[in-house]
Amino acid sequence: MHFLIIGGSDAGIAAGIRAHELDPTCEITLVLADEYPNYSICGLPFFLSGETPDWHSLAHRTEFPGIRLMPNHAAESIDPIGKSVVVRNGSGVQLELRYDKLLIGTGARPVRPNIEGFYLPGVFPLHTMEDSFAVHRFMEEQQPKSAIIVGAGYIGLEMADALTHRGIRVTIASRTETVLATVDPVYGRLVEAELQRHGVEVWNQVEVTSIQSLDSQLSVLGTQNFSRTADLVLVAVGVQPNSDLGATAGILTGTKGALRVNRRMETNLADVYAAGDCVETWHRLLNRYAYLPLGTTAHKQGRTAAENAIGNNREFAGSLGTQVVKLFDLVAARTGLRDHEARRAGFDSFTAQTTVWDHKAYYPGARELHLRITGDRTTGCLLGAQLLGHKNSEVSKRADIFASALYHNMRVEELNDLDLSYTPPLSSPWDPVQMGAQFWANAVRKESPVVIPSA
Amino acid sequence: MHFLIIGGSDAGIAAGIRAHELDPTCEITLVLADEYPNYSICGLPFFLSGETPDWHSLAHRTEFPGIRLMPNHAAESIDPIGKSVVVRNGSGVQLELRYDKLLIGTGARPVRPNIEGFYLPGVFPLHTMEDSFAVHRFMEEQQPKSAIIVGAGYIGLEMADALTHRGIRVTIASRTETVLATVDPVYGRLVEAELQRHGVEVWNQVEVTSIQSLDSQLSVLGTQNFSRTADLVLVAVGVQPNSDLGATAGILTGTKGALRVNRRMETNLADVYAAGDCVETWHRLLNRYAYLPLGTTAHKQGRTAAENAIGNNREFAGSLGTQVVKLFDLVAARTGLRDHEARRAGFDSFTAQTTVWDHKAYYPGARELHLRITGDRTTGCLLGAQLLGHKNSEVSKRADIFASALYHNMRVEELNDLDLSYTPPLSSPWDPVQMGAQFWANAVRKESPVVIPSA
Numbered sequence: 001m002h003f004l005i006i007g008g009s010d011a012g013i014a015a016g017i018r019a020h021e022l023d024p025t026c027e028i029t030l031v032l033a034d035e036y037p038n039y040s041i042c043g044l045p046f047f048l049s050g051e052t053p054d055w056h057s058l059a060h061r062t063e064f065p066g067i068r069l070m071p072n073h074a075a076e077s078i079d080p081i082g083k084s085v086v087v088r089n090g091s092g093v094q095l096e097l098r099y100d101k102l103l104i105g106t107g108a109r110p111v112r113p114n115i116e117g118f119y120l121p122g123v124f125p126l127h128t129m130e131d132s133f134a135v136h137r138f139m140e141e142q143q144p145k146s147a148i149i150v151g152a153g154y155i156g157l158e159m160a161d162a163l164t165h166r167g168i169r170v171t172i173a174s175r176t177e178t179v180l181a182t183v184d185p186v187y188g189r190l191v192e193a194e195l196q197r198h199g200v201e202v203w204n205q206v207e208v209t210s211i212q213s214l215d216s217q218l219s220v221l222g223t224q225n226f227s228r229t230a231d232l233v234l235v236a237v238g239v240q241p242n243s244d245l246g247a248t249a250g251i252l253t254g255t256k257g258a259l260r261v262n263r264r265m266e267t268n269l270a271d272v273y274a275a276g277d278c279v280e281t282w283h284r285l286l287n288r289y290a291y292l293p294l295g296t297t298a299h300k301q302g303r304t305a306a307e308n309a310i311g312n313n314r315e316f317a318g319s320l321g322t323q324v325v326k327l328f329d330l331v332a333a334r335t336g337l338r339d340h341e342a343r344r345a346g347f348d349s350f351t352a353q354t355t356v357w358d359h360k361a362y363y364p365g366a367r368e369l370h371l372r373i374t375g376d377r378t379t380g381c382l383l384g385a386q387l388l389g390h391k392n393s394e395v396s397k398r399a400d401i402f403a404s405a406l407y408h409n410m411r412v413e414e415l416n417d418l419d420l421s422y423t424p425p426l427s428s429p430w431d432p433v434q435m436g437a438q439f440w441a442n443a444v445r446k447e448s449p450v451v452i453p454s455a
Numbered sequence: 456m457h458f459l460i461i462g463g464s465d466a467g468i469a470a471g472i473r474a475h476e477l478d479p480t481c482e483i484t485l486v487l488a489d490e491y492p493n494y495s496i497c498g499l500p501f502f503l504s505g506e507t508p509d510w511h512s513l514a515h516r517t518e519f520p521g522i523r524l525m526p527n528h529a530a531e532s533i534d535p536i537g538k539s540v541v542v543r544n545g546s547g548v549q550l551e552l553r554y555d556k557l558l559i560g561t562g563a564r565p566v567r568p569n570i571e572g573f574y575l576p577g578v579f580p581l582h583t584m585e586d587s588f589a590v591h592r593f594m595e596e597q598q599p600k601s602a603i604i605v606g607a608g609y610i611g612l613e614m615a616d617a618l619t620h621r622g623i624r625v626t627i628a629s630r631t632e633t634v635l636a637t638v639d640p641v642y643g644r645l646v647e648a649e650l651q652r653h654g655v656e657v658w659n660q661v662e663v664t665s666i667q668s669l670d671s672q673l674s675v676l677g678t679q680n681f682s683r684t685a686d687l688v689l690v691a692v693g694v695q696p697n698s699d700l701g702a703t704a705g706i707l708t709g710t711k712g713a714l715r716v717n718r719r720m721e722t723n724l725a726d727v728y729a730a731g732d733c734v735e736t737w738h739r740l741l742n743r744y745a746y747l748p749l750g751t752t753a754h755k756q757g758r759t760a761a762e763n764a765i766g767n768n769r770e771f772a773g774s775l776g777t778q779v780v781k782l783f784d785l786v787a788a789r790t791g792l793r794d795h796e797a798r799r800a801g802f803d804s805f806t807a808q809t810t811v812w813d814h815k816a817y818y819p820g821a822r823e824l825h826l827r828i829t830g831d832r833t834t835g836c837l838l839g840a841q842l843l844g845h846k847n848s849e850v851s852k853r854a855d856i857f858a859s860a861l862y863h864n865m866r867v868e869e870l871n872d873l874d875l876s877y878t879p880p881l882s883s884p885w886d887p888v889q890m891g892a893q894f895w896a897n898a899v900r901k902e903s904p905v906v907i908p909s910a
Contacts, residue, residue, distance in 0.1 A: 010884060021897065040815060040817070040879065042877075042878065042879050043815060043817055043818070043879050046817065046818055046879060046880075051818065051819050052817045052818060052819075057816070057817040058817055060883075060884070284874070294877075295877060295884045296874065296875065296876075296877045296884050296885075297874070298884075299884045299885060300871065300872070300874075303871070317872035317873075317874075318874075319874055320874040321874075322874040322875060322876045323876060324876035324877065324878045324881060324882075325878055326878055326880045326881060331881070333876050335874070335876070360495060360498060361512070362495070362498055362501065362507040362512040362513055363498070363501055363506065363507060364506050364507075391880070391881075392847050394849045394851065394852040396849065396876045396878070396881045396882060397849040397852030397853050397855070397856065397875075397876075397886075398852050399876050400852070400856050400873070400875045400876055400886070401852065401855050401856065401859055403873060403874050403875055403876070404856055404859035404860065404863075404873055405859065406874075407872070407873055407874065408859075408863045416755065416758070417755070417772035417862070418772075418855070418858060418859055418862055419739070419751065419752070419755075419772075419773075419774055419775040419776075419777040419790070419858050419862065420751065420777060420852075420855045420858055421751075421777045421778060421779035421788050421790070421851045421852075421854050421855055421858065422497075422749075422750060422751045422779065423497065423779045423780050423781055423851070424495065424497050424498050424501060425501075425781045425846070426779060426781060426786070426846075426851045427779075427851060428515075429465060429515070429750045429751050429753075429754045430751075430754060431855070442476065
């Protein structure tokens with residue numbers, strides 16, 4: 001059996017590894033357009049901050065047992081009838097590869113914004129290894145003192161942290177009401193406070209319209225009279241699925257043009273699977289497909305596709321949209337639905353927010369941990385949670401306790417039945433997760449006035 | 456309705472709070488033998504280390520809305536027919552209190568070991584506020600330079616950390632094969648290494664037999680030719696249920712003499728509930744009762760008892776034996792069953808151990824995280840997990856992801872379906888929890904030689 005994989009990032013590599021793990025006799029070929037198999041795109045900000053000085057260490061892994069890697073081979077077309085793929089190497093030589101099972105893991109590419117001057121020197125997107133090399137080179141050669149970051153999602157904010165770490169003065173131009181629009185504005189503003197505490201200037205609700213070269217600097221203009229100059233401009237305004245190859249071959253597409261798959265990660269073409277940032281992702285709570293490009297999801301989908309490709313029967317369990325980011329000393333995490341998302345999906349959504357200590361206040365170093373819990377008033381079921389706190393407050397894995405609860409469709413009150421660990425330096429007899437759950441349930445009962453409206 | 460509660464620690468207070476929360480008309484009286492309602496016994500080591508300088512801050516809470524507190528009232532007898540309790544206050548005055556519903560939350564008391572010289576000055580147990588005051592006074596007055604700790608469970612080890620923090624040289628005499636016998640010896644030895652790194656001397660498999668006064672010091676003798684002198688001796692060799700009051704009134708007892716309850720926390724006496732360290736605890740995995748005195752459990756049981764007392768119908772979900780301790784920079788956690796416990800309970804138990812990075816190695820500060828996973832080879836179900844790592848590696852809440860999985864009887868492989876949070880400074884695309892799960896599953900498949908036998 002020849003399992004051909006297009007794409008050398010999370011989905012493709014996870015699939016190759018899993019196929020070999022379960023069936024060492026499976027012949028596995030993986031073609032990738034660049035020469036960086038399974039590099040951590042999420043790690044680019046840390047390479048650019050200097051915290052990860054050697055980019056080679058960004059490789060999730062450097063050994064790929066059982067997988068024949070073909071770097072610098074771009075897939076050009078798929079013949080789903082003849083079951084082959086045409087690839088072209090760096091020297092322009094074409095090659096036809098036959099397959100029994102095919103996985104498309106072509107990932108995503110950055111959205112190119114409609115900004116005049118986007119192609120000026122000193123203006124960079126940040127998505128690929130090559131992008132980050134270009135930024136790195138620019139910083140080494142030009143030693144920029146200031147930067148403007150367009151976009152306030154994960155990459156934009158992590159780059160604000162990264163460049164500040166390098167001593168560069170940063171201004172953020174965010175299109176949304178607050179930065180980090182994946183959490184509610186009340187938390188977005190706490191994130192802003194952390195950025196500002198470290199000297200980052202934050203502009204919200206700004207649509208950047210043009211960039212101009214001005215006296216060896218770049219002048220960035222936008223709505224709300226936004227006008228700032230800097231030595232470097234980074235643009236990180238989201239990604240879109242890289243689905244052309246699959247779509248051209250006849251694979252149906254959906255949201256944002258992402259490839260359509262079922263929960264076995266099969267496309268409508270026989271023996272052709274797709275996984276990762278190029279596909280629509282099953283959302284476990286919404287009970288429908290959405291576009292949710294995340295590395296964690298890509299790994300799971302690739303693994304699932306591989307299991308089915310080698311003859312097992314496995315379904316992707318679905319995404320809960322669990323996400324976390326560390327910015328300076330702050331960690332912000334979310335899982336599941338926010339109030340307006342849940343309401344739009346037909347839930348009787350109710351959100352309550354509380355702030356508790358991350359561990360017993362009598363033990364030194366206790367810090368505030370913020371929790372926003374969304375649940376269904378009618379069924380009592382948990383729908384989502386947002387958490388914000390210090391990087392040493394186990395915010396991320398506390399979010400994961402909520403994620404585990406969501407996976408099992410638990411009621412909020414039932415969280416109190418979980419036998420969670422406690423020692424005074426790390427928690428309380430009721431973990432903050434459970435204090436949040438109790439607060440939510442009490443708020444529902446009392447329709448408490450302390451409930452802060454969402455969004 | 457008059458809800459009478461005997462005992463002012465976790466179970467009693469949690470019950471009073473819950474009863475008032477759900478039914479503000481409920482009359483609630485809580486009698487406690489001392490004057491320290493709801494003090495954190497788990498916090499005593501930190502008071503004695505000096506990290507929590509003011510013992511008052513050990514109170515979990517200082518306000519008890521809706522609860523009439525009667526401190527310094529010892530319950531002497533229960534009349535289950537007349538539905539009343541005789542209590543005696545500090546001045547010796549007796550009082551009879553009638554009840555509609557009664558909760559017994561009399562807790563535990565330290566096991567008094569059979570050691571000659573146990574009552575010498577300078578030798579202390581450590582369980583109550585009064586115990587800790589006595590130790591504190593001794594340390595202030597005598598300024599001990601050295602201490603011997605008899606017992607290497609949570610309290611003994613935390614006191615080794617605490618006294619070292621105060622500059623006192625500590626020797627531990629442990630009866631078991633390694634310290635912290637609640638985890639497997641291979642992890643107990645890693646805990647020992649951490650203790651030794653901080654100057655603590657560890658003796659294992661020593662049964663202390665006598666303590667003698669010798670030139671203003673205390674000389675401690677035991678098996679294995681153990682012979683050490685020190686200025687202070689702490690004895691922490693476990694606890695036993697404080698069940699005499701209930702047993703005398705006719706409540707059936709079980710393991711270690713603990714009061715028998717059903718999962719509604721009812722005893723065999725009508726309208727009499729019991730909860731916390733004085734009762735047998737339902738174990739969710741063993742499917743039977745055990746003696747598992749833990750503050751987290753006491754809170755849950757008290758809350759459950761209160762719900763039933765006021766007329767709801769609620770069952771205690773059961774304990775998984777989840778526990779965690781921080782010792783110097785190390786955190787050790789466990790949940791569920793260890794290999795020999797699972798085997799004894801009839802499971803087809805299999806344990807595999809692996810060590811992974813707590814977050815992406817390319818981001819600074821990555822540390823080793825040790826995971827030992829126990830699962831059932833036949834059903835594939837998770838049975839337990841032990842984790843060991845640095846205090847900033849989110850060890851405790853990672854253990855809780857396993858605890859959540861155990862609560863839902865998940866298969867080990869299914870852990871890979873959980874949508875857990877990832878960012879390079881805090882985790883990997885497969886969280887260490889999932890890497891552990893994959894390692895276990897691969898080890899089962901290969902009967903891998905890297906599997907380290909348990910215990």
